[in-house]
Amino acid sequence: MIEQHYSVGREDYANAGKISSQIKTFLKQIGLEPALLRRIAVACYEAEINMIIHSYGGEVRLAMDENGLDLVFQDIGPGIPDIPKAMTAGWSTATEKAREFGFGAGMGLPNILRMADTFALNSSQSGTILHIAFKVNE
Amino acid sequence: MSVVTYTLAKCQKCLKCLRVCPVEAITMSDERVKINKSRCINCGKCVDVCVNQGLQAKGSTLAELEYYDVKIALVSSALLAAAPSIGHIEELFGTIRNLGFDEVIDLSPYDGAIAAEIHERISHQTDPYLISSFCPVINRLIEGKYPMLLENMIPPYRSAELAAKRIRKETEKIEKKVGIFLLCECIAKLPAAKYPYGNKDSEIDHALSIVDLFPLISKEFGKFHQIVDPSADGLRLSSNPHFSFKGIESRILKADGLEKVQLALDLAEFGQLKGRYYLHLSNCINGCVGGNLLWGNPFEATQHISDHLSTARGVNAQVVFETSDEVMDEVNERKSIQERLYEYALISAQADMLPGYDCGACGFASCRRMAEEIVAGRAILGNCRILREGNNA
Numbered sequence: 157m158i159e160q161h162y163s164v165g166r167e168d169y170a171n172a173g174k175i176s177s178q179i180k181t182f183l184k185q186i187g188l189e190p191a192l193l194r195r196i197a198v199a200c201y202e203a204e205i206n207m208i209i210h211s212y213g214g215e216v217r218l219a220m221d222e223n224g225l226d227l228v229f230q231d232i233g234p235g236i237p238d239i240p241k242a243m244t245a246g247w248s249t250a251t252e253k254a255r256e257f258g259f260g261a262g263m264g265l266p267n268i269l270r271m272a273d274t275f276a277l278n279s280s281q282s283g284t285i286l287h288i289a290f291k292v293n294e
Numbered sequence: 295m296s297v298v299t300y301t302l303a304k305c306q307k308c309l310k311c312l313r314v315c316p317v318e319a320i321t322m323s324d325e326r327v328k329i330n331k332s333r334c335i336n337c338g339k340c341v342d343v344c345v346n347q348g349l350q351a352k353g354s355t356l357a358e359l360e361y362y363d364v365k366i367a368l369v370s371s372a373l374l375a376a377a378p379s380i381g382h383i384e385e386l387f388g389t390i391r392n393l394g395f396d397e398v399i400d401l402s403p404y405d406g407a408i409a410a411e412i413h414e415r416i417s418h419q420t421d422p423y424l425i426s427s428f429c430p431v432i433n434r435l436i437e438g439k440y441p442m443l444l445e446n447m448i449p450p451y452r453s454a455e456l457a458a459k460r461i462r463k464e465t466e467k468i469e470k471k472v473g474i475f476l477l478c479e480c481i482a483k484l485p486a487a488k489y490p491y492g493n494k495d496s497e498i499d500h501a502l503s504i505v506d507l508f509p510l511i512s513k514e515f516g517k518f519h520q521i522v523d524p525s526a527d528g529l530r531l532s533s534n535p536h537f538s539f540k541g542i543e544s545r546i547l548k549a550d551g552l553e554k555v556q557l558a559l560d561l562a563e564f565g566q567l568k569g570r571y572y573l574h575l576s577n578c579i580n581g582c583v584g585g586n587l588l589w590g591n592p593f594e595a596t597q598h599i600s601d602h603l604s605t606a607r608g609v610n611a612q613v614v615f616e617t618s619d620e621v622m623d624e625v626n627e628r629k630s631i632q633e634r635l636y637e638y639a640l641i642s643a644q645a646d647m648l649p650g651y652d653c654g655a656c657g658f659a660s661c662r663r664m665a666e667e668i669v670a671g672r673a674i675l676g677n678c679r680i681l682r683e684g685n686n687a
Contacts, residue, residue: 158635158642176564186634190442194563197442201564222632267565294631 157221158182164204164231166213175216176201179227186220188292196225196290199271202264203229203286210236210249211284222292224273229286236279243269243277295491296334297351297484298341300327305348309654311340316552317438321667322657335434336482337552337577338586351481351587354490354500356507359394362473362499366461367395368454371402371532372479372582373504374524375595380605388518389511390477398520399461402528404453406610409527413539415448416546416572423547423562423571424448428531430482431577432555440559449615453528454486456613458497476501479585480578503587523608533599534581537574548574550581637669644668648678655679 160182162175180197188196207214207229214231236242245266269275272288279285296319305327312320312327319333320340327348329340340349359365367390377383391398408428416424425443427433427450436443454476465472476498478484485491487501530536534550547570549558555575561567578584583599584592629637644665651661656677658664667673675681 158639173564177560180563182638184439184441186631186638190444194442194565197563198565201566220635222630222635292631 160218162216164207164214168208172205172208173201176204195271199268199288202268206264207231224289224291226289232283233281235281235284239277239279295485296329296331297336297481298329298349301348302326304346306346310343311349312654312659314339314343318659318663335431337431338481353484353503356393358500363470364472365395366474367398368401368457368476369398370479371405371528372585375583375598376588376590378598383522384519385516387520387522389514391520392514392518393510399457400522400524401453401457402524403608403611404456405528405531406525407613408451408453409531410610411615419571423567423573425573426575429576432575442563454498462497473499477504479504479582479588481586505587505589508589524606525608525610526603526606527610529599529602529606532582533596534576535596536599545570546572546574550576550579552577640669641665647675649680
């Protein structure tokens with residue numbers, strides 16, 4: 157079992173994507189099959205960016221063994237008020253103007269759901285926990 | 295196959311090559327540089343940075359001409375960018391012919407055919423993205439470091455190979471020995487040849503570095519002439535600033551130089567290049583016109599392409615592109631996932647003991663690389679100079 161921890165700062169746009177890059181590098185060193193690697197990379201990046209944009213900060217925890225990879229994205233609030241709405245493709249909290257600028261295309265959560273083998277999302281005002289897992293079939 | 299050669303006597307052991315290598319193919323042990331031939335992507339960075347010509351990339355020489363009855367030179371489109379006008383191109387071709395060739399062939403019509411094929415493919419592309427494959431360095435970089443993008447790559451068509459194949463067909467009835475020589479603008483194209491690099495699948499016999507011919511060309515320049523009719527599409531393929539297709543310009547992402555290319559590939563892996571569906575990537579600055587075996591510079595060369603494009607009227611070669619199932623195989627010893635995770639943990643444990651400066655003094659490009667070597671039993675912690683210093687203090 158390999159475990160890794162990363163912390164994510166609130167609105168830390170300057171470092172956006174760095175955690176996903178480190179996780180991607182790790183998975184390449186392990187030599188995961190490319191199609192699986194790709195699903196993980198996309199999901200991980202979307203989740204990391206979500207956390208930077210929407211949360212007050214939090215952490216990413218990774219655990220991997222021969223059966224698969226577990227990723228937990230846990231933040232300290234303010235939470236997602238309406239999860240079904242947030243899971244709708246195209247829905248976004250970003251304003252029209254901000255979206256023209258390239259922020260929040262609203263594909264984040266639905267995209268993560270599409271990529272992951274298991275997906276669990278829990279949210280309250282005190283924080284959000286996104287738990288995604290990927291199976292390794294070798 | 296790496297084309298970089300090392301001369302111990304000229305090596306100053308400065309470790310610059312080891313640090314600059316983007317794929318950590320260079321190590322130093324027993325006071326000499328070693329290049330991992332299968333890791334090397336022939337980008338030429340180590341050759342550029344070497345202060346004393348200890349590292350070089352050499353092609354064949356004109357001495358090989360005497361072994362053939364019919365000698366044919368293939369001239370890459372990028373070389374046309376070295377000439378300031380079509381008139382100069384024609385004199386250049388005449389001069390090359392006079393070096394001992396029976397025929398000098400302009401590859402721009404073949405590059406033009408490849409450009410048309412790329413256009414055809416990307417106009418049918420809906421799911422992002424296709425990645426260019428005209429640059430051998432980028433192809434090898436993706437094979438080694440971006441395996442998840444392999445399936446996005448356009449098959450690696452080579453204008454020189456297409457032309458050589460045609461020549462073989464046209465000359466198969468001739469009872470003479472036909473030698474096909476490729477004049478290369480960059481070191482990554484040198485391994486296209488059978489000799490000296492032993493590429494079995496190639497129709498090209500020898501690959502020559504253009505810059506090696508420069509002294510001979512400059513001496514004789516202006517005395518000879520051959521009509522050349524370059525293809526505009528081919529010229530555009532060799533110069534990134536000129537490369538585009540009408541109507542879909544905004545959907546094409548162009549990147550030149552390894553740093554920019556790696557950034558584009560990293561974003562592509564994260565699915566973050568929205569709205570782009572073709573990545574046009576080259577190792578050399580401004581594309582092939584910035585090839586490291588050309589004289590002149592990429593900026594001037596790009597200007598020359600602008601000038602040529604106003605008069606270039608040549609037609610593209612008629613080429614049938616076979617849809618091959620050729621997949622670039624991923625080199626990966628298949629250990630089980632348990633074994634790989636275990637090995638990763640061992641390497642991490644060793645890496646944690648190293649200072650993490652990536653100074654290279656041990657002969658490996660990074661502490662992580664050193665840790666890999668320790669786990670493989672090819673190095674010991676005591677090889678780390680920083681640790682040794684600490685212990686003595």
